[in-house]
Amino acid sequence: MVTRLSFLGVIARVFMWAFLLALAVVVLYPLLWMTLNGFKTNAELFGDPFALPLDWSFGNYAKAWNRGVSDYLTTSVLVTLTSTVATVFVSAWAAYGLTRVDVPFGKTLTAAVLGGLMLAPTVALVPLVKMFQAMGLYNTFWALLILYTAFRIPFTTFLIRAYMIDLPREVDEAAAMDGAGRWTCFWRVILPMCKPIITSTVLLHILFTWNEYLFAMVFTSGAGVQTLPVGLTSLMSKHGTDYPVVFAGMVIAALPVVLLFFLGQRYIVKGLADGVGK
């Protein structure tokens, strides 16, 4: 049985590997091409797109950096960090209340918070612009911070809540016995126990914020408040003829999240797998 199948099995395996590797090339080649173009000159780029750069200098990266990418990067880092802290903290706070405190109308409130998952940001766009203009927050850092936090709270709360539900009740009782109040129990006992899911939600939030485009495009226009995704499109329109500089900017934008993914892969996979039911 085994020997009779093995010939066919080998053929199948060869085809399978050929397919999997070809697919990997299809995925990686454009990214490699992008990175290499960051080292080329315009003339090289227009000559033969497949050739390697002649001179491996970081000139284009320096140019991109000086033509605004450093500003976009700073804004992206700031918005990402602040909204990550805000979102994860408010969500963990709410998840604690919804799972471990006897809150009136608990079920309704849970539905109200998690129900936000169903609403697409596009639908709220027009009223939000009006609202932020009225509040004087249009085209400010605050607009993005608030929007990224508010729109990601449902998903983040959903993940943390699902994790907290499974933590044993005895932990709370033991903490209470030791004289810990609610706050101490949350901060000192439950939150540390949630470390794996907190890591997942932090990484997922960073991936989201770093790459978000719709809100960033609509709510910011001036330099100093633009994030990388929007900044790249302005780099493109301003220096559209100097393509290698644009490519260098793209690499600078892509690299941090790709590295982050490889470092935190385990947590990102876990978070995604648990949360895909969002």
Add this chain to the structure above:
Amino acid sequence: MRATLRRTLGLAWVVPALVLVGVFVYLPLVQNLQFSTLKWDIYSGSQEYVGLDNYARLVDDPVFWSALGNNVLYAVVSVGFQVLGALLLAALLDSVRSERWQRVLRAVYFIPSAISLTVAGLLFYFIYEPNLGPLNHALRAAGLDGLAQAWLGQESTAMPAIIAMSQWQGFGYSTLLFAVAIQRIPREIYGAAAIDGVGPVGRFFHVTVPLVREMTGLMAIVTISGAFQVFNEVMVMTAGGPNNSTQVLGTWLYRSGFVRNNFGYAAAIATVLFVITLGIAVAQLWAARRRRVEW
């Protein structure tokens, strides 16, 4: 009395989240319905109640219908590649014997999903570029000069080109999730099927497919829902052109409001998007309820 007070104080845990979601997610939704009944010029500030006029105009707007059609096309292709294709690919990955190679390939396929759609969109804008783009270069080098064309510059190929880029960007995400779901299937089931003489194809259809059905349903819903919210890649690559051939509901909404200064009309498009995504969300809830998730 004191117990009631303490319970009420418990609300403090939920209030921050509720306020943020209520003010910035739910309230705009309600306002959107109101705005959709206005003729509204945001620059002059003039607002005029026009009832359902915006919706009536929507029905007569050919761009709206072609945008909706593009979203549907997006959804159909994405379900093919990112649900069915990804499921097949994940099963194939699972039959790779080396666990390390499984992980490496999974991660490689996922990379495009980690980079932003803006970067991916710009990248493919250059790949499709008629003169310097590697796609046309490769076609010419292969002697297929006739196939080389301005991919994003003509109505017939622009939408397919954008959708193709989207599949490149997104298939790794669902493949990763399917791979995790398949790994959770107890190995004994595959072992038992193999002993019964069921081949790899049979094992795929009789073990894998039924046991990842929940994940398949959820991925389908997530994918379809995403297809109706498409915005970024279209905006970056064509901004809806040429001649509105690549408009989707999201970009048509944006253009109607922010470029043509007709916010009431944009709000009406948003309502349509809302009804569609709500319908999908209800299906999702129903699917989630069938899992053991407790709401």
